[in-house]
Amino acid sequence: MSTAATVSAAAREARDLLLAVLVVVSAVFAPGLGGGFIFDDFSNLVDNQQLRALDWATLGHSGYSTMFSSASSDLSRPLAMATFIADRLLFDWQPLGWKVHSLLWHLLNTLLVAALARQWLGVAAPGHGHRHAAVLVALAWATLPLQVSTVLYVVQRMEMIAATAVLAALLAYGHGRLRQIAGQQSAWPWLLSAGGIATVGMLAKESAALFGAYVLVVEILLFKFRTAQPRDARLLRGLAVAGAVTAAVMVVVLAPIYLRPETFAYREFTAFERVISQPRALWQYIEWILLPQSSTMVFYYDNWPVSRGWMRPVTTAIAAAALAASVSLALAVRKRWPLVATGVLFFLAGHLLTSSYLPLELMFEHRNYLPALGLLVAAASLLNRDWGSRKGVVMGVVGLWLLASAGQTLLRASQWGASPLRLAEYHAEHAPDSSRACYDRALMYIVASEFNPQSRAFPAASSELARCADLPGASLLPAQAGILLHAKGGTGEESLWWDRLEAGLRDPMTPASSLALITLAQCRLQNRCPLDDNRLRLTAAKALGLASTTSDVDRAMGDLYWWVFDEPLIAERAFRTAMQRDDDQSYAAAIALTALLAQQCKINDARRVLDGIGLTTLPSIDQKALVELRALIDACPAKDEASLPMNPSAIKPVNADAKEEIPR
Secondary structure, eight states: OOHHHHHHHHHHHHHHHHHHHHHHHHHHHGGGTTOOOOTHHIIIIITOHHHHHOOTTTHHHHHHHHHTOOOSSTTOOHHHHHHHHHHHHHHTTOHHHHHHHHHHHHHHHHHHHHHHHHHHHHHHSTTOOOHHHHHHHHHHHHTOGGGHHHHSSGGGHHHHHHHHHHHHHHHHHHHHHHHHHTTOSOOHHHHHHHHHHHHHHTTTOGGGGGHHHHHHHHIIIIITTOOSSHHHHHHHHHHHHHHHHHHHHHHHHHHHHHTSGGGGTTSSSOHHHHHHHHHHHHHHHHHHHHSOOGGGOOSOOTTOOOOOBTTBSTHHHHHHHHHHHHHHHHHHTTTTOHHHHHHHHHHHHTTTTTTSSSSOOSOOGGGGTTTHHHHHHHHHHHHSSOOGGGHHHHHHHHHHHHHHHHHHHHHHHHHHTSOHHHHHHHHHHHOTTOHHHHHHHHHHHHHHHTTOTTSTHHHHHHHHHHHHHHSTTOOSHHHHHHHHHHHHHTOSOHHHHHHHHHHHOOSSOOHHHHHHHHHHHHHHHTTOSOOOHHHHHHHHHHHHTOSSOOHHHHHHHHHIIIIISOOHHHHHHHHHHHHHSOSTTHHHHHHHHHHHHHHTTOHHHHHHHHHTSOGGGSOHHHHHHHHHHHHHHHTOSSOOGGGSOOOHHHHSOTTTTSOOSSOO
């Protein structure tokens, strides 16, 4: 057989093997496709009012604004939102279609991982096809149990699309660099296009910005600035230095902003404690990737222990020292095993944002979706050698590892494919100290009870909420849910839950506790809950006296004082306090204050507040509200009762993008 025929046969074999991998990946995740929405799916998607209102008839008019309606980040992640819009139109709110769509992105990424692994293996060891090794890397990566909470957690499609862009950009960069090394033309367009692709990925999620760090690792350790033309090498080195310096400057410039004590006021840890906790988190991730055990992956990690000092616990210092030693060892063997060093630093580069001083939560599984590739490529580079007579043993071990990993993924996907109640029970059973897991199970019981005290689920919900409220670090959400449960159920036990709420109402206020107060206000303002207004007023007064609440909480309490308690002066003070908060929702308080002043015909004050709002930064819905408010101000004093402004919560619903914590 000729050399060309042999190569062609090997290519067909690798293609067939890759097709088999896609089938296996689909089969492994298929049991999880029947599950429901979970956790942040609600706040980002299910409770997104613009997304809910969208249909084929309004797509042309509202589609663009809906793309920018996500409250997940300041950039709104419009590329990912565009895919969710497609799901909304095609599948309505049936989770199956949304999850199948997410699985398709994962399959696409599996193909890209195979291509990238083959490219890297070829650079590290030229002259070999590496097709089979690359396909096995893709299989190992795609079937990690760790990936379940990215693939089957709908909102994390944002992470997958960003990974798609980064993988495609890395492939384009590698192709351009190989052309430069070979002295071929048109290399720079490939390199420039790589940057453009990664930039587009940032419209899905900001993690695509790590492309620069990935490229720096790959260039220094794998491509090593080799080019056929010295001029290209000098330019590449200049770009690498410029990129590294820019990143360092950004770290220094942003540090004073994120290291302020108030930035972490709503967290149960400081910036320092977060940073020193990350080596322990990274070793946990490494264990999940290389020695996967689905039983240790519980999805909710709000109760994960914080490092309070280098020796509290002692594993903090041990983890940091071991991490430093591992990096040193990887760099020491970079010449002999360049992909080992590349893989280790690729993994760490993928955590530069989530393991930094940013005020994020300590750990999440989906943060490893792309970084896991680094460790698997490093392992593949060690295994992809001539083992001689031991090759059969080595391949047998690899096969058993792949089988065990995929089997655990299948098991975990089956758990995610169960009913929302069963999945919530599973998470709560395996994370008994997690407030989130506890609260999620309680909510499922509430849904099952339909607020009927005669339902067997009703006492289960009340009992679980009490357990949640007693957990260390619990937010006000369990108490808020208990109030609404017993108020709607008419059991007469509402007062006990008000006591729990007021006892926990103190600084610092966490986002979850703020959401609890906002939910109570919404329920009362919309006349959906028979709440005790006296207790609600006491709660509102205490909330306005706290220093760590957000503008949304201040505005919600102001709405209560205006529309429920009929005390406009206190409402005005609440709105003005909200306007002074340094967050991205303070402008909405200015709209509410203008509406209140217009109602009282305080013309000069109303115009002064209205003129201070930056029109160019407001969504179109608020632009329209401003026009209406100007008309109301201009109508003073000759206006009648019918010309009074709308309830400000109708102009801009209080925290409209937040998840409603108790089903109606």
